[in-house]
Amino acid sequence: MANILVVDDELGIRDLLSEILFDEGHQVELAENAAQARDIRQRMRPDLVLLDIWMPDTDGVSLLKEWASSGLLTMPVIMMSGHATIDTAVDAVKIGAQAFLEKPITLQKLLKAVEQGLAREQVRQIATTVNLQPTALYVPPPAASAEENLGPQERQLFDLDCPLREARDAFERAYFEYHLTHEGGSMTKVAEKTGLERTHLYRKLKQLGIDLSRSKRIA
Structure with a gap:
């Protein structure tokens, strides 16, 4: 590990x-x-x-x-x-x-x-990847889409006291939500940005519980 x-x-x-x-x-x-x-x-x-x-x-x-x-x-x-x-x-x-x-x-x-x-x-590394300061990393509330959580007042801080597996899932969820938002929902662009194949990307988003139907995604 x-x-x-x-x-x-x-x-x-x-x-x-x-x-x-x-x-x-x-x-x-x-x-x-x-x-x-x-x-x-x-x-x-x-x-x-x-x-x-x-x-x-x-x-x-x-x-x-x-x-x-x-x-x-x-x-x-x-x-x-x-x-x-x-x-x-x-x-x-x-x-x-x-x-x-x-x-x-x-x-x-x-x-x-x-x-x-x-x-x-891991927080610091992800923050570096998405060009954010570690203290500025947030996890969107589960019931809200990425587009609804662009303002700091609508975001939640990571919980660093939770088990590592849960923390890692939260970090990855924020990471993909960030790229989905900044690439306008384009799965092709997100796949290129994150270095994942589209099939792997879809599987990863499903695993993390990211609901693609909440906003229009460009194929």
Whole structure:
């Protein structure tokens, strides 16, 4: 599902987190210090990073600042610590961390934080695709058509607390509604714009519950 970088100087924690994430279907990269994390980040862009705060060479907050200042903080980062203060956690979030997990980390909290982090990243990617800011992404109310939801006052914000599958469907629904509206309902143009074959596009719209009969669609 996702490529996740785990950065922690404790072998037991690295092994535990990697085992849990592997069981969830994710690919996992491991780093025991900031130097290894830097090397991995230079070679690839993880979909999400789990970053320990207290490490022997460079602490996690300093590494987070380094990535932010150099333009490498382009992925969601979740901070972890068993000794950090509230102020440290707040500072990390201000720098760009998406969440903070206190050790010992429970399975439920870990999976929820990872799921929400990946969902927010999907929001950002879709926002980039449709040339919107992530905070401006909206899901049209189910009972209304795309044409009836062009004004911000008639739209609803994404719910980032819902399960990933539901969030992904909501993002895709907004994505296709956006292109249907801006291409005047032309299925041909939407297929070209989104890179999908028309048959696949029709199947996708039906799966997402987008009612094409509510407005005139150009074949």
